[in-house]
Amino acid sequence: MSNLFPVGRDFMNFGRNFFEDPFDHLLESTSNFNVDIREEEQAYVVEAELPGMSKDSIQLKYEDNVLSIGATQEESKDEKDDKGNYIRRERSTKSYSRQFLLKNVKEEEINASFENGVLTVTLPKKDSDETTPKQIEIQ
Structure with missing residues (x-):
């Protein structure tokens, strides 16, 4: 019942959480990208939402029944004065990564497309007779 309304726990942890960065929760909510998986x-x-990314900045891999989606975004801001001297120059790199367990996939037939900031990956399933477990004889 306490899981339905966790205010009591938050209050009890107030002293412990008091000195944490108040903006940490904002970073947590933006550190991943939205993904929908349909069977x-x-x-x-x-379908993974990757707005602002280019196709070349996305890494896609399927290995050991795990689909891995990664993306890297580099950003630079240059501000110069009238003479072209730097007043401020900043660079940042953000990396995103998600992994999903998807079994019984025909690896050689996986295909992907990237359009309007949405990565779509189609993973065809193996036929049901291909997925029967192998019986192992004990010697």
């Missing part, structure tokens, strides 16, 4: 009859369809 269709013949395939899994993964």
